[in-house]
Amino acid sequence: MRKRIEELILEAGRKARAETSDEPEPQYTGDVEFPIECKVGRGLEGAVASTTKVGYVNGARGWLVYRGHNIFDLAAYSTYEETAYVLLFGALPTKSQLDEFKQELKSKRGVPAPVMEVLRQISPKTHPMSALRTAVSMLGNLDPNADDTSVEAETKVAIQLIAMFPTLTGAVARLRWNKEPLQPNPELDHAANLLYLITGDAPDELKERVLDIALILHADHGMNASTFTTMVVNSSLSDMYGSVTAGVASLKGPLHGGANERVLYDLEEIGEPENVDAWFAKADATKRKVMGFGHRVYKAYDPRARILGPLAGLLVEHHPHEAKLYKIATRLETVVCGKMAEKKIFPNVDFYAGLVYRAVGIETAMMTPIFAVSRVAGWTARALEYLGDNRIYRPRAIYTGPIHLDYRPMGSRG
């Protein structure tokens, strides 16, 4: 099974290289000195917020690189724990470094009881990302060293948060259904433990490996909204818990991480593969955005979707309960890509991620927290990198209102 998965990923990588090798390199790579000139569009499009060695997205070629390693290699050969290590510490670990890091993560999975108490107070109708946000914030209140903003102290918090996110997510997932949260299982690695904490069952080899790969693929992605949010908060020398709390809040939105669950709602709304064409025609006519398509940076096929698509297919071969939704998804991809080729609209990471999560047994409402379980590595790696040479973020807005208005006394305002 591992070999088959590896081959699917390497094949996706070969396809990516073959289809995009003629595309030009983007403007900025390698060393730069500030100030630099760049053209800034709405939503800070084109703005450069920092230099980084953590990760690189080449939107024209559809490349994603963590610390120099391309995502196809990491997905084929690495694990989430190793990937988190690479992001945080800059290079692949030796065997003993990885063993030690995995052990450290395992030892830090337990969440303090007051956080669980807070989670129990939250209504099951609350969005799981809002519950997760509150839990991370509460963790900060319980750490007497939370205000130590040295790189060393914040690195410890980063590792602790990476270790605890599955436990928090599992508790949120179970409390929604009035089920008792489970204790982390030290026998299981990160992805398998996450699934166990949600479902109560240790996953089979296929589910574990595919979820592990999904976590690798979501771990870092340039200066996306939640990463930038985390970095902005951290740049004021606030504290890592607050910064990550803000990252969770940012990731929740449907234009960002929240798109993965919206994809599933769209696929369910379509209902049958034969409804896809008519559904899309209506969406197009009413300018409704199709969730899971389009990207600010990628103008080529998102490499993460290239990997998750075939893996979703493999999962439904073995766990066919989501086979119909998968069929709808593949038809929708064909229709959207055909009709929107000129705008370079392709599936993004969220398009097949939701199907993968559903096929491994995770309900739709929990999909964005799964994204957060992974992305916390990228958030903290970049916040720590920036903290090493920190300067508070402070862009400007162009004022477009009046300036010299008279202050009219209340009595004369009508």
Ligand SMILES: CC(C)(COP(=O)(O)OP(=O)(O)OC[C@H]1O[C@@H](n2cnc3c(N)ncnc32)[C@H](O)[C@@H]1OP(=O)(O)O)[C@@H](O)C(=O)NCCC(=O)NCCS
């Ligand atoms: C990701 C996203 C927010 C990027 O936004 P952006 O960089 O501001 O791009 P825009 O919204 O300006 O889109 C550019 C053009 O492509 C179209 N477009 C982009 N994404 C589209 C989508 N998912 N469905 C239909 N049309 C889309 C826009 O309508 C716009 O067309 P126009 O130039 O005729 O007005 C946007 O593509 C989107 O909303 N996608 C759906 C949500 C999603 O999947 N988010 C997860 C991202 S990983």
